[in-house]
Amino acid sequence: MALNEADARTELLYRYRFAEAEYNEADASLRVDGRAVPLERRPLDVLAELLRQPGVVLTKTELVAGLWGREQGNLSDNALANAISKLREALGPAGACVKNVRGVGYRLEAHVERTVLGRQVESPLALAAGGPVPHRESYLLERTLGRPGHHSEVWLARQPRTQDARVFKFCAGGERLSALKREFTLHRLLHQSLGERPDFARVIDANFADAPYWLECEYGGIDLAEWAEQPPPFGGLAPAQRLALFLGVARSVALAHAVGVLHKDLKPGNVLVYRDAEGRWATRLTDFGSGRVLDPAALAGLGVTAMGLTVTGGVDADSGSATLFYLAPEVLAGQPPTVQSDLYALGLMLFQLLVGDFRRPMAPGWEDEIADPLLREDLAAATHSQPAARLQTVSQWTDRLERLPARRAERERQASAAAQAAQTAARWERSRARRPYVLAAFASLALGLAGSLWFYGQTRSALAQARSESQRALAINDFLNKDVLQSADVSRAGSTRQISMAEVLGRASERASERFRGQPQTEAGVRQQLAQIYQNMGSFGPAEQELSRAQALLEPLLPADDDQLRAMRLRKAGLLANRSEFKQAEAMLAAVEQGLGPQRLAGHDEIAYLAARARFAVLILQQHAQQAAPFGERALALAQALYPQELSLQATLRRELSETYNRLGQYGRATALLEVALKPPFSAASIGEASLERLRLSLARIQVAAGDNPQAEASLIQARDTLTRAFGPLDYTVAAASMELANLYSTEGRFAEARTETERAYLALKAANGAEHQATRIAAMNLALTSLHAGRDAEALRLLEDGRPWFVEKFGSERSPLVQGIDYYRAQILVNLGRPAQALALLKPLAAEALAQSSPSPDWAHRLAGQRGRALMALGRSGEGRPMLEQAVAGMEQAGTAAWIVAPMKASLRPGR
Numbered sequence: 001m002a003l004n005e006a007d008a009r010t011e012l013l014y015r016y017r018f019a020e021a022e023y024n025e026a027d028a029s030l031r032v033d034g035r036a037v038p039l040e041r042r043p044l045d046v047l048a049e050l051l052r053q054p055g056v057v058l059t060k061t062e063l064v065a066g067l068w069g070r071e072q073g074n075l076s077d078n079a080l081a082n083a084i085s086k087l088r089e090a091l092g093p094a095g096a097c098v099k100n101v102r103g104v105g106y107r108l109e110a111h112v113e114r115t116v117l118g119r120q121v122e123s124p125l126a127l128a129a130g131g132p133v134p135h136r137e138s139y140l141l142e143r144t145l146g147r148p149g150h151h152s153e154v155w156l157a158r159q160p161r162t163q164d165a166r167v168f169k170f171c172a173g174g175e176r177l178s179a180l181k182r183e184f185t186l187h188r189l190l191h192q193s194l195g196e197r198p199d200f201a202r203v204i205d206a207n208f209a210d211a212p213y214w215l216e217c218e219y220g221g222i223d224l225a226e227w228a229e230q231p232p233p234f235g236g237l238a239p240a241q242r243l244a245l246f247l248g249v250a251r252s253v254a255l256a257h258a259v260g261v262l263h264k265d266l267k268p269g270n271v272l273v274y275r276d277a278e279g280r281w282a283t284r285l286t287d288f289g290s291g292r293v294l295d296p297a298a299l300a301g302l303g304v305t306a307m308g309l310t311v312t313g314g315v316d317a318d319s320g321s322a323t324l325f326y327l328a329p330e331v332l333a334g335q336p337p338t339v340q341s342d343l344y345a346l347g348l349m350l351f352q353l354l355v356g357d358f359r360r361p362m363a364p365g366w367e368d369e370i371a372d373p374l375l376r377e378d379l380a381a382a383t384h385s386q387p388a389a390r391l392q393t394v395s396q397w398t399d400r401l402e403r404l405p406a407r408r409a410e411r412e413r414q415a416s417a418a419a420q421a422a423q424t425a426a427r428w429e430r431s432r433a434r435r436p437y438v439l440a441a442f443a444s445l446a447l448g449l450a451g452s453l454w455f456y457g458q459t460r461s462a463l464a465q466a467r468s469e470s471q472r473a474l475a476i477n478d479f480l481n482k483d484v485l486q487s488a489d490v491s492r493a494g495s496t497r498q499i500s501m502a503e504v505l506g507r508a509s510e511r512a513s514e515r516f517r518g519q520p521q522t523e524a525g526v527r528q529q530l531a532q533i534y535q536n537m538g539s540f541g542p543a544e545q546e547l548s549r550a551q552a553l554l555e556p557l558l559p560a561d562d563d564q565l566r567a568m569r570l571r572k573a574g575l576l577a578n579r580s581e582f583k584q585a586e587a588m589l590a591a592v593e594q595g596l597g598p599q600r601l602a603g604h605d606e607i608a609y610l611a612a613r614a615r616f617a618v619l620i621l622q623q624h625a626q627q628a629a630p631f632g633e634r635a636l637a638l639a640q641a642l643y644p645q646e647l648s649l650q651a652t653l654r655r656e657l658s659e660t661y662n663r664l665g666q667y668g669r670a671t672a673l674l675e676v677a678l679k680p681p682f683s684a685a686s687i688g689e690a691s692l693e694r695l696r697l698s699l700a701r702i703q704v705a706a707g708d709n710p711q712a713e714a715s716l717i718q719a720r721d722t723l724t725r726a727f728g729p730l731d732y733t734v735a736a737a738s739m740e741l742a743n744l745y746s747t748e749g750r751f752a753e754a755r756t757e758t759e760r761a762y763l764a765l766k767a768a769n770g771a772e773h774q775a776t777r778i779a780a781m782n783l784a785l786t787s788l789h790a791g792r793d794a795e796a797l798r799l800l801e802d803g804r805p806w807f808v809e810k811f812g813s814e815r816s817p818l819v820q821g822i823d824y825y826r827a828q829i830l831v832n833l834g835r836p837a838q839a840l841a842l843l844k845p846l847a848a849e850a851l852a853q854s855s856p857s858p859d860w861a862h863r864l865a866g867q868r869g870r871a872l873m874a875l876g877r878s879g880e881g882r883p884m885l886e887q888a889v890a891g892m893e894q895a896g897t898a899a900w901i902v903a904p905m906k907a908s909l910r911p912g913r
Contacts, residue, residue, distance in 0.1 A: 203216070579773070
């Protein structure tokens with residue numbers, strides 16, 4: 001195809017350094033060990049292509065077609081092999097990095113650094129309006145797309161007969177071809193992970209066989225910047241409406257991040273705006289040509305070939321030329337792009353959208369242009385100059401933006417509540433001496449009555465559910481009366497001792513097979529009810545056993561895809577996760593999800609609810625709070641729609657979801673979820689006093705995080721005592737209350753009390769669930785930390801080292817967040833014990849981002865640097881370690897890190913240390 005000289009454009013030229021060699025694109029010269037090495041054109045062409053995509057397997061066909069174009073027809077079969085051989089010979093020892101992937105092609109395995117030398121003029125393909133699309137002649141080119149005055153290789157084309165519109169992205173080869181392949185690969189990853197979605201511009205086809213190469217995409221609308229300039233400007237939308245429009249973009253980016261894809265070139269030109277089916281403005285995210293895969297294993301897991309993607313990091317990895325205006329400061333400084341750098345670009349775009357000018361930078365004083373203080377906080381949280389000071393994820397930021405109205409109302413409520421609390425405190429101070437005993441007695445009586453109502457409420461709910469099963473319910477009711485309730489009658493047993501609920505259920509389980517011989521469906525119903533009771537008690541092992549028995553009874557009677565069996569498998573997956581059997585839980589859940597398919601999973605029936613609930617449980621119990629939250633939200637929404645009268649179920653879901661957001665540091669959302677469940681129609685009568693105390697316990701945990709210690713301590717002690725009376729000292733939530741008290745005491749420097757409470761929780765969980773249960777293991781790690789802070793270093797180190805192999809096995813990696821948290825504290829103790837070299841080795845591979853997932857806090861980068869500084873100083877390398885430690889301490893103090901965390905680091909800076 002002819003070239004049009006009038007449309008010439010420039011392309012960057014680079015100097016590449018790798019192994020002991022250097023290649024200069026400007027003059028096509030090669031130097032090895034500083035010496036110029038003459039080499040023929042074809043081997044140099046191969047080297048240039050391998051250097052542009054280090055770590056990528058380039059097929060023989062791709063290399064020949066991409067490098068030598070139409071000349072390939074005149075090449076012998078071994079031309080490429082000869083070029084590779086000459087290249088390796090010229091490189092000498094460095095030639096070993098040119099790897100032959102047998103039967104496929106070649107790959108360069110080396111760390112590559114590149115430096116911009118200048119630009120060269122390159123003439124583009126002569127594409128003209130009205131002409132056919134090369135290799136897709138049924139479509140005719142209509143016009144270029146892009147900003148006025150800018151050259152574009154992106155064309156709008158149309159099928160003359162149907163008027164069907166398509167967008168084609170063209171290139172002649174080189175880096176632009178890599179970008180097209182990268183975009184095609186990432187679209188496949190997004191599509192296979194998320195399904196067909198209207199908020200991602202769809203890639204329909206690709207041509208990578210013959211030049212000119214292209215991607216064929218759907219026509220998704222005009223870009224955001226062009227849309228903003230059309231009359232009326234910004235679609236005539238007010239700032240609040242622009243924010244609503246922008247949230248669509250942010251949600252799309254959050255979804256891409258959730259499946260491991262960074263965009264890396266977020267800007268108005270890569271957001272398309274269109275009218276949806278209801279005539280409203282909507283957005284599509286497009287152009288992943290500069291993108292990057294956070295986890296390359298995700299490609300293999302989905303069967304996606306990694307075309308155009310490198311496996312090395314760095315600012316230039318997997319990237320074309322991102323737009324400088326929207327690059328985060330750390331990326332401009334040479335650091336690799338991250339989730340936080342995409343967040344920075346989004347923050348800048350939102351600011352520009354709100355002020356109505358896509359040319360406006362966020363210069364000092366930008367806050368004056370945003371009237372809403374909460375919105376100012378959100379923009380600052382996305383665009384801080386330091387990535388560690390930004391929010392951890394885009395989804396956290398989106399959640400804050402979506403809840404702006406609720407947050408405004410909450411802030412007003414807090415201001416009002418603070419004023420009212422001050423008045424109440426003054427009245428209380430005047431009157432408390434006159435009636436303390438009356439108030440204490442009233443509280444005690446109220447708790448006793450509410451406890452009784454809880455048991456009545458649970459029984460009433462169970463009977464109502466049973467009656468709905470008609471004749472089978474009569475048999476089950478008879479069983480409950482004669483076998484369950486009578487087994488608890490001590491007068492029949494001739495004993496005066498109290499019989500535990502576990503004994504009652506165990507006896508009932510033993511009798512069920514005989515009582516319902518020949519009635520497998522009825523027995524299965526009984527065992528499902530027993531499993532639910534065990535689950536409510538936190539006895540996950542017996543619950544899973546009862547459910548397995550029910551499943552074995554029903555499987556011969558029902559087809560494999562029967563919803564009743566699917567429901568049981570989903571419940572069983574959740575129980576397996578509660579028992580820390582994550583691999584089995586994941587396998588069972590994935591099998592059910594695959595059988596259901598995306599459409600059924602996205603439905604609004606009981607199976608969709610159970611699937612969301614099971615996925616939420618499997619994720620949250622593996623400490624994947626960020627991924628779990630959307631499934632928890634979906635489960636809650638479905639429960640409210642499907643079971644509006646099941647307040648106990650809704651309260652449980654709200655509590656679990658609140659704990660998830662608390663772990664993510666999203667305290668506003670966590671509090672809002674609980675506040676609904678602590679108001680009518682939720683009450684002790686409708687959900688039980690114990691359930692109410694569990695909600696209050698979760699609220700107290702947020703109060704601890706917010707620093708409201710006096711109120712939190714009172715709430716925790718009350719919850720612990722009430723739950724102990726209801727369930728006994730070995731209940732999981734009793735242990736959780738003790739654990740949270742320990743956390744509170746630690747924040748106040750009351751380390752001996754903290755260790756006592758943690759040990760109490762650990763021993764209770766160990767007695768109830770065994771030493772290998774996840775809750776027990778986590779309690780042991782918390783006991784190690786409180787022992788550390790109480791000055792019992794050797795004991796703390798033993799607990800951490802005993803527990804570490806279990807977490808590696810269960811969470812599948814030495815680099816999982818919890819394992820990294822364990823190693824951080826092991827290193828701290830090793831410095832205390834005079835073993836700094838071992839500590840430094842442990843600290844070296846740790847990452848602040850992973851530590852923040854194990855224990856949400858914005859200061860982990862400072863903590864990590866501080867421990868490294870302590871270790872270096874203990875090794876006698878004060879010149880290196882002291883500045884690092886001083887800077888870390890200053891950073892922690894500025895971030896508001898608790899004094900008891902900073903204190904040991906400050907102590908290391910004292911003279912003589």
